[in-house]
Amino acid sequence: MISNNNKNNEDGESWRDDLRKGPWTPREDAILIEQVEKCGKGNWSLIRKNSELRRSGKSCRLRWSNHLNPDLKKGPFSEKEEKTIDDLHAKYGNKWALMATKVSRRSDNDIKNFWNSRMKKRLREYPPQITVQQAQHFSSSPFYSVLASCYPKNNLNVELPSNISAANPPPNHNQKQPNQNDSSSSSSSFSYTNNNASFVLPLTHVSPYCKSSGLLNDVVMEGNALCRKGKSKMDATIVIGREEEELADKRKIIEEPPLPPVGTSKEEEIATIIATQSSSHQLISTEKNDNGGCNNNKEALNNSMPQMDDELLSILKNCPIYSPVRKWYKVDDDEDSLMMMEI
DNA sequence: AAGCAGAGCAACCGCACTTGT
DNA sequence: TACAAGTGCGGTTGCTCTGCT
Incomplete structure (x- = not known):
């Protein structure tokens, strides 16, 4: 059944302008796989025209590249992948497609979702702050x-x-932090006390x-x-x-x-x-x-x-001249420490 | 058991760029 | 050269599942 402009059919499927939207069904997946084998990857508009799929070429491409591509790896990210993504993000920023080419068998959407969900977690754990002195x-x-x-x-x-x-x-922030590694020679710390608690933050050279x-x-x-x-x-x-x-x-x-x-x-x-x-x-x-x-x-x-x-x-x-960089920015054995990372 | 909040994920949207006519 | 269609990408939304109260 085909209808126009954001309507749902009796199966609850969403349609707009002759194109179906929403989650893909196993049947649609099967058709798409068959068409990709027939027409080849990349010919999304041809696939759309040749098949009974009522999906945009764009939607087909997305479905294939994020889910149906047999080269894709599913499941949770390994520590190694996580580390690689950390490094790549530090290097390239939000260039998910570029990152996907360097993290084997992961789609850009997977990497993006992984990064965003982890960022949310981290932001909750370590809310952004500026130093008291800066403010x-x-x-x-x-x-x-x-x-x-x-x-x-x-x-x-x-x-x-x-x-x-x-x-x-x-208080003066230029206090030496004990137990710091070699980089401590160019680092300092910042201590701050309020009514309930006191903090000593190691600060990173910027x-x-x-x-x-x-x-x-x-x-x-x-x-x-x-x-x-x-x-x-x-x-x-x-x-x-x-x-x-x-x-x-x-x-x-x-x-x-x-x-x-x-x-x-x-x-x-x-x-x-x-x-x-x-x-x-x-x-x-x-x-x-x-x-x-x-x-x-x-x-x-x-x-x-x-x-x-x-x-x-x-x-x-x-x-x-030093500002704190949280430990999660770089993998560290000491879970409770803040990373000292020169920018 | 019900309600709620958060996490994870799939898919869509809008924009920019490329390609074909 | 101008325009339209196709494609790629990043941001965002919304759905589902799970755990907690």
Whole structure:
């Protein structure tokens, strides 16, 4: 029986536009297998046309590649597969199809479902958090007020634990963590106490000039972009055309500051970074100031630059250059420990 | 036994890209 | 070159099963 537009027949089957939807029946599976043997994999529209299947070619492909393909492996993922998927995800991100080509006999959908369900589990176990210092220093910095003025309707809001305030900073995070491996020489820990419990978190080295981090740089660029927002489209086109290369260079400076020589101290590292960031800020602040209704914001941004650099120095000195990476990110023998993983 | 919540999984949707006409 | 159809991919939804209260 064929009907149009989202109707169900007497068997409860779902149809739309002459195409059936919903779970596949064993009979449909058998037809699809037969047609794949006859027409070959990949000719999904031909299979649809030649058979009595009332499924889209797309649906046929999905059914075959996720379930009927005899090369597919079913059942729970082994530890080895899990580890492989961890590594591949760290390398490629959510490129499930690519990952599927490297994990033998698993479909991309299987890998995706496996990863997502495990991620849910992990998020419950280890809810995401920022360090108290990060929240505290961000909310008390001029940076915060500049950004807040850029988002008047959606005010930035950083909530701190009730016992933490600018006047009552948390304990120093630069405490050595006992029982750490070799990487501990470049790591530190962060301790925090509230009424009920105290925490000591080992913190993981995250280079502030790491390409994949760049949160601060993104914020600077976004603030700058917001200030430009008032320009007419034509102005924007002209400016982009003329300044694209220049901006690209600036971004390059921001994103890829020269690495400090091996063996430099933390303070020297920070000084190098600040010097680089300062020059970037200067470059940005020399841009044209013909930005329509956002002059105030941009002025605020520009005026705050010298102060911001001081503040940036303060943030970098006080905020951990290390942030925690949970143990599940990498398999570790010690189930209770946090992984120390350099990004 | 009933109700509920969470986990796991199958399938759909929308978008982007490729290919054919 | 433009358009339509086909295909691939990632995100999301919704169903079923299971365990807990």
